[in-house]
Amino acid sequence: MRKVNARIIKSTSVSKSSTSTAIKDETNxxxxxxxxxxxxxxxxxxxxxxxxxxxxxxxxxxxxxxxxxxxxxxxxxxxxxxxxxxxxxxxxxxxxxxxxxxxxxxxxxxxxxxxxxxxxxxxxxxxxxxxxxxxxxxxxxxxxxxxxxxxxxxxxxxxxxxxxxxxxxxxxxxxxxxxxxxxxxxxxxxxxxxxxxxxxxxxxxxxxxxxxxxxxxxxxxxxxxxxxxWISQSPHMSGSRKAEILNLNYFDQGRHVPMAILVKNGLLTDESVKQLEEYASNLNGVDHAHKWLVLEVEGLDEGITEDEKTKVDIEMKSLADILQGDALFQTYDDNSRMKQQSAFRLPDIFVGRSRDFNRATADKAREITEEQVFQPERESLAFILNNVLLEPYNLQHVEVFFEGPDISDSEDKAKMLTVYNQIGGVSPNDVRDDVGKILGKTVEPFEDEGAKIPLSLRQQQTGSTFPIALQKGASPSSEIVNVLKDLRDVLEGMQRGTN
Incomplete structure (x- = not known):
């Protein structure tokens, strides 16, 4: 038999720290x-x-x-x-x-x-x-x-x-x-x-x-x-702001010179030179945009007498290609907006930009954002509300939660209820909450105990006929489908009528 050497070490009492020992960075x-x-x-x-x-x-x-x-x-x-x-x-x-x-x-x-x-x-x-x-x-x-x-x-x-x-x-x-x-x-x-x-x-x-x-x-x-x-997006925010100011300044201080006037074989009169100087010194702001400039030109002396003048040639050259366009940095501004918006993880429909959405994509965007962004935030704040702010009350039965929007679709619910009813799994009280949401008001459940039992199961237990008269030759499942569809159409029509 193999011998094992054992050593006894005297134990000492160890007191564990009862508070956090992590170092907090407070260098500021x-x-x-x-x-x-x-x-x-x-x-x-x-x-x-x-x-x-x-x-x-x-x-x-x-x-x-x-x-x-x-x-x-x-x-x-x-x-x-x-x-x-x-x-x-x-x-x-x-x-x-x-x-x-x-x-x-x-x-x-x-x-x-x-x-x-x-x-x-x-x-x-x-x-x-x-x-x-x-x-x-x-x-x-x-x-x-x-x-x-x-x-x-x-x-x-x-x-x-x-x-x-x-x-x-x-x-x-x-x-x-x-x-x-x-x-x-x-x-x-x-x-x-x-x-x-x-x-x-x-x-x-x-x-x-x-x-x-x-x-x-x-x-x-x-x-x-x-x-x-959004702090990581602050450079884009600053750049986008400066681009907006630059575009704004164009309307207050921008130069509106749509063309140059070239004169050959002639001289501007003294009045025209003065008029041009005044026009150039005040050529800014929207009030001076697209105004006419009329210049008087005198031809040069050509013959022996002063009555003979050279033929003056005036050319107008467009300067539109050097003027500011509709808006500078428009692509930069769009990219900056998307980066800032992505910091909040919000789709365009939540910030008032819904031109690229249809009903299907809008509903999906709302559903994903509700699931990934807003609902977790509500749960986090609800924890603080119940376990921190209301903790001194020592509540034993009730808790508070943040309400959210109803993003479910009534048509999808009707289809689901149809399937459940076909397999006998829906009772009258099961659908009362959904009916109330469609009608836009609170609908109390039926007090009868039988309202908690699916209709098909209740029919089997009591042996009574189905409460809705069936057409001759029609199967119960198809009749239920038709009735539920009619009920859905009526409720949705009532809802549209109240809006």
Whole structure:
């Protein structure tokens, strides 16, 4: 038997770090505060001067937050009957969202934050808590006036997720708003410490009226500041802007000289020379375009007497080939627009350019963009809304989500329902939601238990005849197809009549 030498090593207790140990790059810090790599005021100006960025930002605003909020029960609660506690929490969350801001809908608060985030990479929402310490009010803050500090020392926080309590160590930043020399300090949302809005210092003896509010920071990226998604396209944006200015200056300062007048064997009169000098010195702007210039010419002396003059030859030479065309850099501007637009991953139809689309390509573009761009953004913001902003409420049954557009096609649904009905898989209540969408109103399900059973299966169980009279010799499947097609035509006709 082979011998194995074993050595016993005395174990020691090892304490694992309870917070992140990754190094944060904050080389732009000046003292405790960090200077942004790009000035927000410059980013806002650049985005507004672009020929396509404002449309892209507006598309993000409308398609992410523009459809409002919806409420739904959490996945585990959808499998049970609604209880009194579930109904009470549902109404409570409705009130929270309705009264989070008294000047505008809560969705507009998020929409404005999205605009700021897409323009500068940062959206700031001031959160105000009520007397019980729960978030009760939200206000937007202009990003050009806010600065961010370095990460502070780790602080123990209590986090609620799915009715479970967790203890974690977390680092927080401070925020400074400065306008015309006036300074106000804010702490990061979720920071449990008391901080003075006057000094930015933490302390337990800070009076309630001096306690700082919190900031919910929505940003693109993981740094102290976010960066707009179009930042890599800034050279194209600058070039496109200069091309637009050059074209504009042509109408204000451009030279309109459509032809040259050549005179042979003659001299211009003194009046013509003076007129030509005045014409040339004022030859700019649209008011001087396409005007006539009349010149008087005298022939040279040829004979003994002064009455004999040479024959004057006047030639007009076109200069149209050296004039500026309809628009300089038009191809460059189109390429620049497409590059800026690609940073947002948006098709042309979302920025008002729909000349190359038909219904099929437009529907497909909407479907892909909804799936790849807008829906992921909504889910990301919904996570922040439920698990960060509303986390202090410790909601157990209800969660909030961002509503989206209905991009389904009623005709495709009718075809699908026809197939399902042929195989006996559709009950009357199954199609109530789709019927409501076609009619444009909420349609409640039938209360009868039999409405939850497919008609063909119910007929087999009860042995009763099909409720719709069948024509003699017609098979049930073909009759169902015809009835559903007629129903589809009627509903679509009603929808067109209401539009």
């Amino acid at each position: 810090a000046f003292g405790d505060m960090i200077e942004p790599l790009y000035r927000p005021v410059d980013l806002i100006e650049m985005s507004k001067e672009s020929t396509v960025i404002p449309q892209c930002v507006d598309a993000y605003k409308q398609n992410i937050a523009g459809f409002g909020f919806g409420l739904q029960y959490k996945e585990d609660d959808t499998k049970v009957d609604e209880t009194f506690e579930m109904k009470a929490e549902w109404e409570r969350v409705k009130d929270i969202l309705q009264f989070f801001n008294f000047d505008k809908p809560f969705k507009d608060v998020w929409a404005e934050a999205i605009v700021h985030r897409e323009q500068t990479g940062n959206g700031y929402i001031e959160i105000i808590r009520d007397g019980t310490g729960l978030p009760a009010e939200a206000e937007n803050m202009e990003p050009e006036y806010v600065k961010v500090s370095k990460l502070g020392d780790p602080v123990e926080v209590t986090i609620w997720r799915n009715s479970k309590q967790f203890k974690r160590k977390k680092k927080f930043r401070r925020y400074l708003q400065e306008i015309n020399g006036s300074k106000v300090w804010f702490k990061a949302f979720g920071d449990p410490r008391k901080m003075s809005w006057k000094t930015g210092q933490y302390g337990d003896d800070i009076p309630p009226e001096e306690e700082a509010n919190e900031i919910l920071h929505l940003k693109i990226g993981s740094g102290a500041y976010g960066e707009p998604r």
